[in-house]
Amino acid sequence: MAADVQSKPKLLNCIVKKPVPLKIGDSANNNFKSGVAVVDVIFPGNSSVELGKLTFKNCYTASITIKLKILNGEGNETWITAVKNYTLMPHPHFETGSQDRFSISISDITKSSSQVIMLRLILKQPSPHWNSFGIDEVQCYPPAITSSALVPDWLQSVACRNQVGIKSSPNCPNSDNVASNIQHLWAEIHELKSAKHDTVIGRFDIDGNYDINLLSYT
16 A cells, blocks of 8 residues: 655755846936846756745745746747736735745646746835845745655555555554454443433432531531
């Protein structure tokens, strides 16, 4: 009897570039904050990787959009949006979620996560209350590998233990006997609970009378 077990995936080697804030206008002296920053994540030494999930620690970012640069079926590079405006702070003007850790599963959202060249993270913070915003400790993981493992013998049914090629433990009690004993015990407990007792037992009475030595006066 086999069961699926997921092994913990290893980290993907990636480089997270510094956030680039988007500016409005061409003036270098323009200090107006757009509330949008872009972070690129590249995978050195690989033409493409299979991406499972992305984890990070928030730093006052209200929402995130994740774009993937992938190789399509024809071998051409193209951009797709895997996650759009994922909420990190329910209320941008308040600190709820501002420093929480997040894990976003990419492989569960899109089937195009097997040929990822790079990531582009678009961070948004519309509130002017925070001087800066971003994300820290960005880590990328491949999809979890599912392996098959044998269930311990004592958990297997009698029919399964008797199959060819599977040995049962000599010290393991018979599961049918254990189940039968438990059912018998449960039936006895249920019978005791449902039984009615007509005789009322008093605390200090003996044959309908009270022993004065057992009584106390207050």
